[in-house]
Amino acid sequence: MHRVVITEGDEPVSEILIAGGLLSDAAGYLPQREDRRQVAILTQPSVRSLADSVAESILDGGVAASVIPLPDGEAAKTLSVIEDVALALNRLGLTRADTVFGIGGGATTDTAGFVAATYLRGVECVLAPTTLLGAVDAAVGGKTGVNVGGKNLVGAFRHPSRVLVDIDVLESLPMDLRRQGTAEALKTGFVGDPDLVELYREHGIDAPLDEVVGRAIGVKARVVSEDFREGGLRAVLNYGHTAGHAVEVAAGISHGEAVAIGMVAAGAVGERTVGFDRRVEQEELIASLGLPTRSPNVHAGEIERLMALDKKRDTGGIRFVVLEDFGIPRVVHPDAATVRASLHAIGID
Ligand SMILES: NC(=O)c1ccc[n+]([C@@H]2O[C@H](COP(=O)([O-])OP(=O)(O)OC[C@H]3O[C@@H](n4cnc5c(N)ncnc54)[C@H](O)[C@@H]3O)[C@@H](O)[C@H]2O)c1
Ligand SMILES: [Zn+2]
Structure with missing residues (x-):
């Protein structure tokens, strides 16, 4: 397994794990956190079944998990989607001890990252990029955002605490x-x-x-x-x-x-x-x-x-x-x- 750490000063702020099969044991690869009661998974249609299986793995580990589907691609990156997701998180009673988990391409991870940066002024964010572009670029580096008129005009700098790059998922991408x-x-x-x-x-x-x-x-x-x-x-x-x-x-x-x-x-x-x-x-x-x-x-x-x-x-x-x-x-x-x-x-x- 490859492991890459992003630091701010001397502090580690974000850890990226890269290996085949990580999402088959997603529960095991979430950052350790005693008080976490639930995980809200944001995902896009092309990887919905993957997100469902991750939710099951987390449930098996004894933590509640729900899947919140986003529209595909750039259609997810709007303020009205952010509002819908925030309302859903509020209904779920998500707290600052809990986790937003984005599973999808760059559009999903940008949206999930922005939700996590702003909901309750910031909750833990974990990302699993499912495109190669998402893995090498969008999910890493802490830039989050949505499109308002111009691309990525509204956003926030905030690192995901962990990024899980499942190489098996990337192997199966269309050319x-x-x-x-x-x-x-x-x-x-x-x-x-x-x-x-x-x-x-x-x-x-x-x-x-x-x-x-x-x-x-x-x-x-x-x-x-x-x-x-x-x-x-x-x-x-x-x-x-x-x-x-x-x-x-x-x-x-x-x-x-x-x-x-x-x-x-x-x-x-x-x-x-x-x-x-x-x-x-x-x-x-x-x-x-x-x-x-x-x-x-x-x-x-x-x-x-x-x-x-x-x-x-x-x-x-x-x-x-x-x-x-x-x-x-x-x-x-x-x-x-x-x-x-x-x-x-x-x-x-
Ligand atoms: N935050 C950053 O630093 C940063 C950097 C680069 C790009 N981005 C953003 O990333 C987005 C582009 O990323 P992208 O190309 O991953 O976009 P995307 O999320 O729109 O994904 C592209 C398409 O691939 C599909 N897809 C996703 N995973 C798949 C899988 N495993 N198998 C088959 N299909 C799959 C998606 O449903 C979508 O239709 C843009 O919104 C861009 O602004 C952000
Ligand atoms: Zn680019």
Whole structure:
């Protein structure tokens, strides 16, 4: 079993366990807590039966458990769903000694995390991500939230006390979900773990998930432990997201595919600004995993407008995370010609 700990100062605040079969004995893997009387499980339709079996395991362990179903995907991330869930928790009589347990993809874990951060001003949160993207990104790091007008506009920083990543569940994901998560996992390799990049080079998309997830979460945990509230370092996790997010919005493609394309653009920016000399190698690796390296047909002006709107921009203009080398990220503010060249690199003229 892999175990990763996130710290604040010297204090451990969140523990992530990664292994096959964890959810078959979910009761045994909840943090020890004498006064816990009940667990409220929030879940999404695709993993409802898994959530039901976890509830049974918790009941067998002598603690009450109820399942609160959420709508699928982004439809869960609304304030009206938060209100419904809060009303349900109130009916159940959930107290500060009890636990909210989110089981599902990133939409479920973002929603469960926000409920746990705000209900009674904060109750214990445990998360079990069931998508690869959820495991390597959404469920780890303590950012929670829902969409109000803009994406994730209302939220809170609060760590889950424990994250249970059941590798058996991730093994059974359909290929498109696996690919989406692979883009984010590879991203963490590029910014923080060259061995993870090697693992993908050696095994392709079938790289062993326990090691992929352990390494990817290891990178995120290290970054978040140093910079929980996005003072600076945490920005490196946005590698591929400046152009990627703009392409996602303009072309309406999935987040993972957009990040893959965005990393190709960032490679070109890195080449021109900090002498990154592995642009071609990076692009070949991304392509070899079945991820796109070129944007669908969109207008350069539209992409530039979206990049300038990006909330992650700062006063120096459009901000890109780039690599000096695999594992050595830098933040730069490229000039207009460099931005154009990076769009050219992803097929936008
Ligand atoms: N909090 C953070 O730091 C953070 C980071 C990255 C992404 N996110 C959020 O995560 C969300 C995206 O995550 P996601 O792609 O996991 O979204 P998701 O929860 O919408 O899941 C994607 C789809 O996969 C299905 N699914 C889930 N588990 C499955 C399984 N085991 N087998 C088959 N299907 C399954 C879901 O029902 C859904 O239809 C976005 O809302 C994004 O904002 C948050
Ligand atoms: Zn992302």
